[in-house]
Amino acid sequence: MNKPALFFQLLLFVLAGETFAQVQAGRELVRLDPKNHVHDIAINSNVATTITFPEKISLLTGYGLVTDPGEVNQMTNSKVAIVHYENVAGDTLVVRLIKPGEPCHATVRTTRSIYLLRFNAADEANLAILVSPPAQTSAAVEVSPDKVVDNRIKYSAEELVGMLSKARNRKALQPLNPGLFNGWLERNGLEMTTSQKDMVTTIYEIQRNPAKDLTVFRCWITNNGAKPFEFEPMGTKIRVGGRSYDTQLVDCANTIEPGQRQALDIILQGGPGGTREGLSIQQDFRVELPEPGRAPLLLPELAGDALLEGK
Numbered sequence: 001m002n003k004p005a006l007f008f009q010l011l012l013f014v015l016a017g018e019t020f021a022q023v024q025a026g027r028e029l030v031r032l033d034p035k036n037h038v039h040d041i042a043i044n045s046n047v048a049t050t051i052t053f054p055e056k057i058s059l060l061t062g063y064g065l066v067t068d069p070g071e072v073n074q075m076t077n078s079k080v081a082i083v084h085y086e087n088v089a090g091d092t093l094v095v096r097l098i099k100p101g102e103p104c105h106a107t108v109r110t111t112r113s114i115y116l117l118r119f120n121a122a123d124e125a126n127l128a129i130l131v132s133p134p135a136q137t138s139a140a141v142e143v144s145p146d147k148v149v150d151n152r153i154k155y156s157a158e159e160l161v162g163m164l165s166k167a168r169n170r171k172a173l174q175p176l177n178p179g180l181f182n183g184w185l186e187r188n189g190l191e192m193t194t195s196q197k198d199m200v201t202t203i204y205e206i207q208r209n210p211a212k213d214l215t216v217f218r219c220w221i222t223n224n225g226a227k228p229f230e231f232e233p234m235g236t237k238i239r240v241g242g243r244s245y246d247t248q249l250v251d252c253a254n255t256i257e258p259g260q261r262q263a264l265d266i267i268l269q270g271g272p273g274g275t276r277e278g279l280s281i282q283q284d285f286r287v288e289l290p291e292p293g294r295a296p297l298l299l300p301e302l303a304g305d306a307l308l309e310g311k
Contacts, residue, residue: 022046028127034135038105039115041129042122043083045097051117051129055110056090062106062117072098080104081121097121152274153213160214160249160267167207167216168265184209185281194286198225199256201264201287212269213276219264219287223256230255235290238268240283254294 024042032039043049064080066072072082081101086094091110100121108115113134166173166180174181185208192203205218217238223229233250249267256262266287271277 022124023127024122024124029130030126030128031130032132034132037116038118039131040118040120041095042125043095043097043119044122044125045100047125047127048094048096049126049129051093051095051131053091053093053108053110053115053131054133055112057087057093057108057110059109060085060087060093060106062104064101064104064119065106066098069098075099081119083119095119097125151276153270153276155248155269155274157249159212160269163209163212163214164216164249164251164265164267167218170207183211187281192285192287194288196289199223199229199289201289203285203287206281206285208279208281210278213278214267214269215279215281217266217268217285217287219266220261221252221256221264221287221289222261223258226258228255228257229292230294231290231292232294233264236264236266237288237290238266239286239288240279244288245277245279 022044041049041051064075064078065083065085066075067085069084075082078099079102081097081104082099083104083106084096084098088094093108097119103121104119106117106119108117115131115134170181170184170186187206188204190204190206194201200222202220202222203217204220207216207218208214231254233252233254234247236247236250236252237244238247239245245268247266248269250265252264253262264287268277268279
């Protein structure tokens, strides 16, 4: 082989080696990890790096990104690397380094997702990038059984009576001790009225202690009929939309005489098994009275009666 031919082959070998060294060996084609929040991409001035997204690109922005290579003259003092980009297809970008510097950060928005990219100047670039849809994150937090038990509402008849007393005397107590009602919510001047035959109930005030998941309804109950209305107060319920809530405490006379109006105070707290309902006081509440009538009072059998029967 003559010397000119040998020199030409050596030159091609050297050039081929330099071209190969411009691309990361074994990472010419890279699929980005969807679990990462920021994706690192290696670029240089000798390789056009192609980035393909799973959807059409609707927005691309970032300091250091230019569409005209001539714009580099206007950013000579920039410490950030200057990157030329072109949106060659709806879902594909082509980028190339124009001026080295600190990493150039870019934000890409597609139809349903947002991607954060970091272009790093490197001797060996990624040739092609495939972007996977971002990993779905779960907002669920593992809770231990002991924590579930601790978070349940601890029902207490004494506490309910105390809370009702606080609600009734709030206007007198709050100016003297504002901290006593920290976190409480209140609605006043309400007229949430419900009619059931001759009985009319009106909610005029609602108070709520979110920490205890406890809601107090202050109401009036009026008998517009000609006969006394006798009922079991604890059978009263509170309705919100299509759901009725059982009450934990009801304070009211069990008999309402004709033409008489009586105070009716109701407390709701939590749900079955100590769960929390988290009711908003901004809803439209209604009082549901039970059917008239009271359950017969069952007295324990007296020992003397039993002895008499045995004779």
